[in-house]
Amino acid sequence: MLMEVYVKFKLKEIFVMTLFVALLGGFVGGITWGLLFIMDAGIHFLWVDVKNAISFPFYSIIVCSFGGLLIGLWEQRFGPYPREMAEVLNKVKKGEKIPYNNLHIIAIAALLPLIFGGNLGPEAGLSGVIAGLCFWFSDRFKFIFSEMEELPQIGVAATVGVIFGSPLFAFVNQFEDENKPTAIPKNIKIFVYFVGILSGYGILTLLQNLFGGKLGMGHFPAIETVSGGEWAAAIPLAFVGVMAGMLYYLFKRLVKIAVKPLQKNIILKGIIGGVILGVVGMILPYTMFSGERQMTEVMNSWQGMGFVVLFITGIVKLLMGSVCHQMGWRGGKIFPTIFSGVAIGYAFALVLPIDSIFCVAIVTAALTATVMRKPLAVILLLLICFPINGIVPMTIGAVIGGAIPVPEWIGSTEED
Known part of the structure; x- marks a missing residue:
C-alpha cells in the first residue's frame, strides 16, 4: 500500500508540495499576526487611551453605539461579513470556492466589532480572509501540482492553529468529522497539514515575541485535590x-x-x-x-x-x-x-x-x-x-x- 502511494507521489513532488505548504503556513501566520496586532492596537486605543483621557461614565454606550453605526453602514454597503468559522470550514471541505476579490472588506468587517467591544472571537474573520487567500494561491499556482485544491483546507487549519495557539486542536478540528475522499493520500495529507500548521504557528510566535499582539487565555494551575x-x-x-x-x-x-x-x-x-x-x-x-x-x-x-x-x-x-x-x-x-x-x-x-x-x-x-x-x-x-x-x-x-x-x-x- 505504501509503495503504491510513493509510486504515485514521487519524492520530488512531495518535497515541492511540502515546501509550498510550509511557505503558505508562514504566510498565514504573518497575516494572522497582522490582523491580531491591528485588533489589539485598536482595542487599546479606544478602551484604554481614549477612555482614560475622557473619563465619561457612559463611555461604553457611546462607543458601542458608534461602532454599531459603522458596522451597519459597512454591512449595508458590502453585505453580511464575516462568516462563521464553521461555515467557512464546511464550504472549503465541500469544495466550494471562497471569493478572494473582497478580502479587504472581510478584514475590516471582522475588525470593527472586535475593536468596538463585541462579544466575539477573531477566528471567523481570520478564517474567511485566509481561506480566500488560499484559493487565490491555488488558482495562481495550480500548475505546480494537481493537488492544489487541498491548499484552502490546509490554510484554514493553519489559521485555527495559530489563533488558538494549539496545532493539535487545528489538526483534529479539521479531521474529526471528515469523511470525504481527498486528492492527497491520507498519510501524506496528515504530514503536509502538520507542516502548514507548525509553520504558521512558528511565524506567528516569532512575530508576537518581536512585536507583540499576542492573544492569551491564561494558564490554570494544576489540580491539587482529586478525591x-x-x-x-x-x-x-x-x-x-x-x-x-x-x-x-x-x-x-x-x-x-x-x-x-x-x-x-x-x-x-x-x-x-x-x-x-x-x-x-x-x-x-x-x-x-x-x-x-x-x-x-x-x-x-x-x-x-x-x-x-x-x-x-x-x-x-x-x-x-x-x-x-x-x-x-x-x-x-x-x-x-x-x-x-x-x-x-x-x-x-x-x-x-x-x-x-x-x-x-x-x-x-x-x-x-x-x-x-x-x-x-x-x-x-x-x-x-x-x-x-x-x-x-x-x-x-x-x-x-x-x-x-x-x-x-x-x-x-x-x-x-
Whole structure:
C-alpha cells in the first residue's frame, strides 16, 4: 500500500508540495499576526487611551453605539461579513470556492466589532480572509501540482492553529468529522497539514515575541485535590455545562425571532446592538470582548466576585453572543464560550467543597463541546490553558457535552 502511494507521489513532488505548504503556513501566520496586532492596537486605543483621557461614565454606550453605526453602514454597503468559522470550514471541505476579490472588506468587517467591544472571537474573520487567500494561491499556482485544491483546507487549519495557539486542536478540528475522499493520500495529507500548521504557528510566535499582539487565555494551575468529592460531582457538573450549552442554542433561536422585525433596517439594527452591548457592559463588564484576556482577570479574582455575579456573567455572555451576531456584529463564538464555561465553573467552585480547577475544567469542557460538537478537538483546545492533570475531568465533560443531542425545540446546531 505504501509503495503504491510513493509510486504515485514521487519524492520530488512531495518535497515541492511540502515546501509550498510550509511557505503558505508562514504566510498565514504573518497575516494572522497582522490582523491580531491591528485588533489589539485598536482595542487599546479606544478602551484604554481614549477612555482614560475622557473619563465619561457612559463611555461604553457611546462607543458601542458608534461602532454599531459603522458596522451597519459597512454591512449595508458590502453585505453580511464575516462568516462563521464553521461555515467557512464546511464550504472549503465541500469544495466550494471562497471569493478572494473582497478580502479587504472581510478584514475590516471582522475588525470593527472586535475593536468596538463585541462579544466575539477573531477566528471567523481570520478564517474567511485566509481561506480566500488560499484559493487565490491555488488558482495562481495550480500548475505546480494537481493537488492544489487541498491548499484552502490546509490554510484554514493553519489559521485555527495559530489563533488558538494549539496545532493539535487545528489538526483534529479539521479531521474529526471528515469523511470525504481527498486528492492527497491520507498519510501524506496528515504530514503536509502538520507542516502548514507548525509553520504558521512558528511565524506567528516569532512575530508576537518581536512585536507583540499576542492573544492569551491564561494558564490554570494544576489540580491539587482529586478525591471522592470531585468524582461524585463530576457528572452533575458536566450536566451544568451541557445545560448552559443548551441555553446557547435557545438564546440563538429566541434572539433571532426577536430581531426579525429589524432585519431590513441594517443600520438601526447595528446601532441597537451597540446600545445593548454598551448598557450590559456597564453592568457586567466581562460580557464585552472575546474573553481570552478577561479570563486571566477572573482567574485572579473569582473568590471575591460571588456566585451570583460569576454565574450571571457566564449566562449573559452566552446571550450577548447571540445578540451581537443577530444585530450584525459578526465574529467567532469559541473564545466567548470558553469564558462562559470558566465563569460558571468558578461560580460552582464557590459553593462546592471540591477543587476549583477540577470544577472549572469539567464545566468548561462540557459547555464548549455542547456548542462545538467536537469533543476531541475541545479537549486539545482546552489543554492550552488547563493543566495536563485536568485531562480526565475535561474528557468527562467533553464526551458528555458532545454526546447529548440538542433537541429541535431548543434550536439548531446549524450555523445561520
